[in-house]
Amino acid sequence: MIAFLKGYIEEKKEGIVILDVQGVGYRVEISSITQEQLESAGSEVKLLTYHHITDSDERLFGFFSSDEKALFEKLITVKGVGPKLGLTILSGLPADQLIGAITGSDTATLSKVPGIGKKTAERIIVELKDKLAEYAASVGVTPTGSQEASVSGEAISALESLGFKKKESEQAVMKAMRDSGSDDSSVIIKKALASLNK
Numbered sequence: 001m002i003a004f005l006k007g008y009i010e011e012k013k014e015g016i017v018i019l020d021v022q023g024v025g026y027r028v029e030i031s032s033i034t035q036e037q038l039e040s041a042g043s044e045v046k047l048l049t050y051h052h053i054t055d056s057d058e059r060l061f062g063f064f065s066s067d068e069k070a071l072f073e074k075l076i077t078v079k080g081v082g083p084k085l086g087l088t089i090l091s092g093l094p095a096d097q098l099i100g101a102i103t104g105s106d107t108a109t110l111s112k113v114p115g116i117g118k119k120t121a122e123r124i125i126v127e128l129k130d131k132l133a134e135y136a137a138s139v140g141v142t143p144t145g146s147q148e149a150s151v152s153g154e155a156i157s158a159l160e161s162l163g164f165k166k167k168e169s170e171q172a173v174m175k176a177m178r179d180s181g182s183d184d185s186s187v188i189i190k191k192a193l194a195s196l197n198k
Contacts, residue, residue: 002060006046012038015087017062019047028062029084031072032091037064052083061087071095078127080120088115089124102128107153155188164196172196 005028007021017038019026028047030038038045047062048069061083063069068090075086089098092113101109102125110121155176159169169192176191 002049002051004046004048005060005062006044008044009038009041012041015091017045017047019045019062026060028060029087030062031068031087033068033095034062034064050083059083068095071098074128074131075124078124080123085115089113092116099132103133105129105153154185155192158185158189159192159196162193168196 005019005021005026007019007026009017010020010025011018012035014035015029015032017028017030017035019028028049030047034047047064048066050061050063050069050072052059052061061072063072072083072086072090075081075089076083081089092098093101093109097109100106105125107118107121107125110116110124111118116124155173156166156169159172160166164172172192172195173188175195176188180187180191182188
């Protein structure tokens with residue numbers, strides 16, 4: 001397993017860097033975050049690597065910082081998120097914003113990343129929210145997506161799963177939140193259901 005590579009930048013283009021390590025050229029795929037940290041061709045660099053091996057393929061993914069690598073390794077544990085998509089996610093959002101979106105159940109922000117639909121965003125949140133919460137607190141990242149937004153989102157999707165249309169679910173939830181002043185999703189769902197069933 002290749003843990004890191006230290007060598008000279010032979011070539012650098014979007015998403016890829018070729019590293020010359022004692023005469024051997026390694027093709028390493030990188031995120032835009034790492035790309036911004038790298039200097040021009042000819043300069044020496046040390047990249048932490050993730051060595052991805054499948055039956056038909058072998059690829060190296062490189063990271064400038066251990067935090068970025070750790071986040072990548074967490075992302076690819078999510079079902080349906082492979083290394084390529086993991087790198088795209090890291091390129092799509094700054095790390096603290098990404099962690100904030102996951103810990104704050106902010107599917108809207110996550111869904112803005114190319115290649116991530118609502119379903120994938122929800123799966124990432126479900127699988128990583130608790131795993132990242134402690135880390136987020138230790139580095140001082142606050143969850144994005146207010147409590148109110150996540151409660152309304154939860155209530156709306158609960159009503160949709162009961163067969164109500166998105167628009168009527170949204171209206172009923174907003175009204176229930178205004179009337180009750182509560183941020184407890186079960187209270188909101190009951191109130192919204194009552195108004196929809198009138």
